[in-house]
Amino acid sequence: MNMAHIGWGHLKDSEGYGKLGDSINDYRAVTKEELSTLESSTINLKHAAHGMIFAKKSNLLWNLYDQKGLVMMQVRFDGLLGFPGGLVDDGEKAVDGINREMHEEIGLDLHKYSFTENHHIACYYQEMKKMILHFYLMEVSPEDFATLEQKTLSAEEYGIETCGIVRVPLFTMGDGVRGFPAFLANQFAGNARAELIHGLLEAKLFSESEMGTALKAYKDYAESIKSKTHL
Numbered sequence: 307m308n309m310a311h312i313g314w315g316h317l318k319d320s321e322g323y324g325k326l327g328d329s330i331n332d333y334r335a336v337t338k339e340e341l342s343t344l345e346s347s348t349i350n351l352k353h354a355a356h357g358m359i360f361a362k363k364s365n366l367l368w369n370l371y372d373q374k375g376l377v378m379m380q381v382r383f384d385g386l387l388g389f390p391g392g393l394v395d396d397g398e399k400a401v402d403g404i405n406r407e408m409h410e411e412i413g414l415d416l417h418k419y420s421f422t423e424n425h426h427i428a429c430y431y432q433e434m435k436k437m438i439l440h441f442y443l444m445e446v447s448p449e450d451f452a453t454l455e456q457k458t459l460s461a462e463e464y465g466i467e468t469c470g471i472v473r474v475p476l477f478t479m480g481d482g483v484r485g486f487p488a489f490l491a492n493q494f495a496g497n498a499r500a501e502l503i504h505g506l507l508e509a510k511l512f513s514e515s516e517m518g519t520a521l522k523a524y525k526d527y528a529e530s531i532k533s534k535t536h537l
């Protein structure tokens with residue numbers, strides 16, 4: 307739809323949910339019990355649902371780097387990295403919202419793959435925005451993962467909400483930074499970086515100790531590039 311005549315004003319309510327300035331400390335993990343309490347006490351609670359699709363596949367890249375699996379993220383319309391998913395419509399269940407968004411954004415064939423409550427691994431609460439972020443995790447075979455990637459190009463929202471699908475590099479190169487730690491230094495929407503870390507541990511693609519090493523490398527790297535510009 308050409309919305310030039312409407313202008314951006316009509317998006318102001320939902321646009322505010324994704325604006326820059328989010329800090330990771332703004333997101334607090336909540337249990338299902340806490341969620342029920344919040345739902346009964348907080349009016350106008352908004353929900354969003356995002357999902358990590360992954361496959362386990364051990365692959366020695368260039369005969370050097372152990373890439374333990376495939377993880378799908380996307381470059382979003384706003385230039386940030388995130389998982390496919392989005393805002394849950396009023397009256398819609400989070401699980402229905404994620405399936406709808408997955409179909410719109412990456413063309414997921416819901417007859418073959420659909421997210422269920424069993425794929426739900428976490429809820430986070432952003433108090434200022436009164437928003438609950440639901441996070442889902444789904445494993446597919448490496449072959450199906452590659453097919454899903456191809457299908458993203460013909461998804462309804464490709465080129466609109468989704469600017470491209472990316473595979474997360476899950477290895478670290480010889481300098482200890484390039485690869486996964488450098489990937490973490492990108493800008494992420496909402497708490498997608500924390501969700502990625504959580505998803506990789508939950509999927510057992512990283513051990514706690516491997517993640518600890520990668521996070522230290524990422525933090526040192528992020529600190530070192532803070533004052534540098536590349537233009």
Ligand SMILES: O=c1[nH]cnc2c1ncn2[C@H]1C[C@H](O)[C@@H](COP(=O)(O)OP(=O)(O)O)O1
Pocket residue numbers: 320323324325354356387388389390391392393394439467495496497498501
């Ligand atoms: O991948 C994500 N993980 C956690 N939070 C995310 C992620 N992507 C976006 N967000 C945040 C940003 C916004 O506050 C909301 C709604 O996001 P969005 O996906 O942009 O919603 P619509 O597609 O516009 O419905 O979640």
